[in-house]
Amino acid sequence: MVNGIDRPLDLLNSAKGKEILVQLKTGKQFVGTLLAFDIHINVVLDNAKEVENGEQTTSYGLTFLRGDTIIFISPATKA
Amino acid sequence: MVNGIDRPLDLLNSAKGKEILVQLKTGKQFVGTLLAFDIHINVVLDNAKEVENGEQTTSYGLTFLRGDTIIFISPATKA
Amino acid sequence: MVNGIDRPLDLLNSAKGKEILVQLKTGKQFVGTLLAFDIHINVVLDNAKEVENGEQTTSYGLTFLRGDTIIFISPATKA
Amino acid sequence: MVNGIDRPLDLLNSAKGKEILVQLKTGKQFVGTLLAFDIHINVVLDNAKEVENGEQTTSYGLTFLRGDTIIFISPATKA
Amino acid sequence: MVNGIDRPLDLLNSAKGKEILVQLKTGKQFVGTLLAFDIHINVVLDNAKEVENGEQTTSYGLTFLRGDTIIFISPATKA
Amino acid sequence: MVNGIDRPLDLLNSAKGKEILVQLKTGKQFVGTLLAFDIHINVVLDNAKEVENGEQTTSYGLTFLRGDTIIFISPATKA
Amino acid sequence: MVNGIDRPLDLLNSAKGKEILVQLKTGKQFVGTLLAFDIHINVVLDNAKEVENGEQTTSYGLTFLRGDTIIFISPATKA
Numbered sequence: 001m002v003n004g005i006d007r008p009l010d011l012l013n014s015a016k017g018k019e020i021l022v023q024l025k026t027g028k029q030f031v032g033t034l035l036a037f038d039i040h041i042n043v044v045l046d047n048a049k050e051v052e053n054g055e056q057t058t059s060y061g062l063t064f065l066r067g068d069t070i071i072f073i074s075p076a077t078k079a
Numbered sequence: 080m081v082n083g084i085d086r087p088l089d090l091l092n093s094a095k096g097k098e099i100l101v102q103l104k105t106g107k108q109f110v111g112t113l114l115a116f117d118i119h120i121n122v123v124l125d126n127a128k129e130v131e132n133g134e135q136t137t138s139y140g141l142t143f144l145r146g147d148t149i150i151f152i153s154p155a156t157k158a
Numbered sequence: 159m160v161n162g163i164d165r166p167l168d169l170l171n172s173a174k175g176k177e178i179l180v181q182l183k184t185g186k187q188f189v190g191t192l193l194a195f196d197i198h199i200n201v202v203l204d205n206a207k208e209v210e211n212g213e214q215t216t217s218y219g220l221t222f223l224r225g226d227t228i229i230f231i232s233p234a235t236k237a
Numbered sequence: 238m239v240n241g242i243d244r245p246l247d248l249l250n251s252a253k254g255k256e257i258l259v260q261l262k263t264g265k266q267f268v269g270t271l272l273a274f275d276i277h278i279n280v281v282l283d284n285a286k287e288v289e290n291g292e293q294t295t296s297y298g299l300t301f302l303r304g305d306t307i308i309f310i311s312p313a314t315k316a
Numbered sequence: 317m318v319n320g321i322d323r324p325l326d327l328l329n330s331a332k333g334k335e336i337l338v339q340l341k342t343g344k345q346f347v348g349t350l351l352a353f354d355i356h357i358n359v360v361l362d363n364a365k366e367v368e369n370g371e372q373t374t375s376y377g378l379t380f381l382r383g384d385t386i387i388f389i390s391p392a393t394k395a
Numbered sequence: 396m397v398n399g400i401d402r403p404l405d406l407l408n409s410a411k412g413k414e415i416l417v418q419l420k421t422g423k424q425f426v427g428t429l430l431a432f433d434i435h436i437n438v439v440l441d442n443a444k445e446v447e448n449g450e451q452t453t454s455y456g457l458t459f460l461r462g463d464t465i466i467f468i469s470p471a472t473k474a
Numbered sequence: 475m476v477n478g479i480d481r482p483l484d485l486l487n488s489a490k491g492k493e494i495l496v497q498l499k500t501g502k503q504f505v506g507t508l509l510a511f512d513i514h515i516n517v518v519l520d521n522a523k524e525v526e527n528g529e530q531t532t533s534y535g536l537t538f539l540r541g542d543t544i545i546f547i548s549p550a551t552k553a
Contacts, residue, residue, distance in 0.1 A: 005351045008358040011380050025385070026150065035084045041382055042087040048153065060153040064090050066120055069104070070148045071342065071385045074364065074376040105229065110184045115165045120168040127232065141233040143169050145199055148183070184308065193242045200245040206311065218311040222248050225279055227262070227308045261466065272400045285469065293440040298468040301406050303436055306420070306466045323507045324516040327538050341543070357540055387500065387543045390522065390534040413491070421545065430479045437482040443548065448540050455548040461515055466546045
């Protein structure tokens with residue numbers, strides 16, 4: 001699974017179409033399907049759901065997340 | 080609906096003329112019709128309304144929102 | 159009124175010479191006549207008045223507002 | 238007095254040699270004679286005095302103020 | 317081990333494939349195997365685990381950490 | 396003394412070799428002899444002393460201060 | 475010792491291979507041997523030790539410190 005990750009954005013590229021977890025600086029998290037990203041780490045999620053303290057609180061559908069509010073992004077392998 | 084979103088700004092482009100929800104870093108939200116945006120994610124809303132704790136508090140009409148204060152933008156599909 | 163706003167700065171351009179409301183990140187607001195702006199959203203207001211909790215607290219006359227302290231700008235259509 | 242202000246920096250240019258009020262993000266203000274500024278809004282004041290809650294607290298003489306700490310600048314027309 | 321570190325990124329380069337500790341501005345730490353980094357200090361960890369007060373709290377697997385949230389990175393020589 | 400200050404950095408240039416006061420965003424101040432500065436307002440002080448509430452607390456000798464932590468710099472004319 | 479410091483980075487260059495003190499914006503300090511730095515003031519320390527309230531709390535060995543978290547750097551002349 002690690003193969004092919006030479007640059008950080010390679011991980012995001014390999015996660016396109018898959019569910020990811022996005023941790024925001026505000027303390028909240030989003031989960032959703034990664035549709036697109038750019039070099040600023042702006043991302044677009046489909047079926048985006050806000051998560052607070054491990055519970056999904058709000059569904060937003062398609063959502064644009066501004067990159068400078070993001071701490072980390074992880075493909076959601078735990079679910 | 081996902082078709083055609085290759086880059087994050089494609090979502091904003093497809094939302095022009097539609098109602099969007101904008102979450103600010105201050106904790107407040109705006110809803111309004113997206114008229115324009117740029118690469119800094121500066122956006123102009125028409126019929127902009129400030130939302131706090133789910134309640135619309137103030138109407139501003141046409142409003143310019145500076146991109147660096149934005150956490151996320153979502154087309155308002157819940158209403 | 160929406161016609162002609164293709165880019166976010168078009169709204170500021172159309173507001174030149176008119177009264178605008180400027181929301182700062184500090185929580186304070188300014189109202190005044192928009193004289194000039196640039197791509198950093200630095201703005202110059204004439205007859206600038208600071209507003210706190212809806213009340214005008216201080217008059218500053220001509221005022222330069224640094225763009226990176228601004229959350230949103232709205233032509234003052236409510237007055 | 239408004240004539241000739243096409244860009245935000247025109248106000249600062251017209252204020253050279255005059256007393257200005259500078260509001261910092263820290264909540265403090267400086268008053269002093271504007272000697273110089275640049276595109277980062279770095280400014281140099283002569284006879285700079287720190288103002289807190291409307292009272293002059295400290296005199297600094299010549300002072301360089303870093304632009305990114307500034308909220309607004311206004312020619313001191315109230316004195 | 318110090319040999320060959322002429323520029324700061326040389327340390328990250330020499331740590332590829334090894335376990336590192338990443339301290340975030342939020343106060344949390346991550347440990348994991350460094351797979352990739354770029355000039356923004358964006359990093360990708362494999363087997364990423366969040367550490368709080370010295371205890372591993374959550375496992376994320378592959379994780380992209382945004383560089384501007386990072387305080388320091390150290391190869392995990394203590395374990 | 397004001398002569399020759401056309402740009403903000405001219406003040407710093409004229410203060411080379413002299414004692415300056417540096418106010419940091421953290422609330423602390425440094426005094427010391429200005430040896431060098433650059434366009435980021437990074438400065439190097441000799442005989443740098445940290446000042447808190449008007450009292451010198453720590454001596455650091457030669458010190459590099461990162462520009463983005465600086466609020467203002469003033470030649471120390473009060474001593 | 476002051477000779478040869480024309481630009482701020484000259485101090486860092488002259489401190490290579492020597493022990494330095496690094497003050498972070500978080501309030502913590504690091505001491506260690508300076509191995510490398512770049513124009514962003516990213517630094518690599520060897521034998522890096524975290525210092526809190528004057529006491530060494532944790533040893534990290536080789537450590538990369540991100541420049542934008544640094545307030546000041548001083549060669550450790552006090553020890």
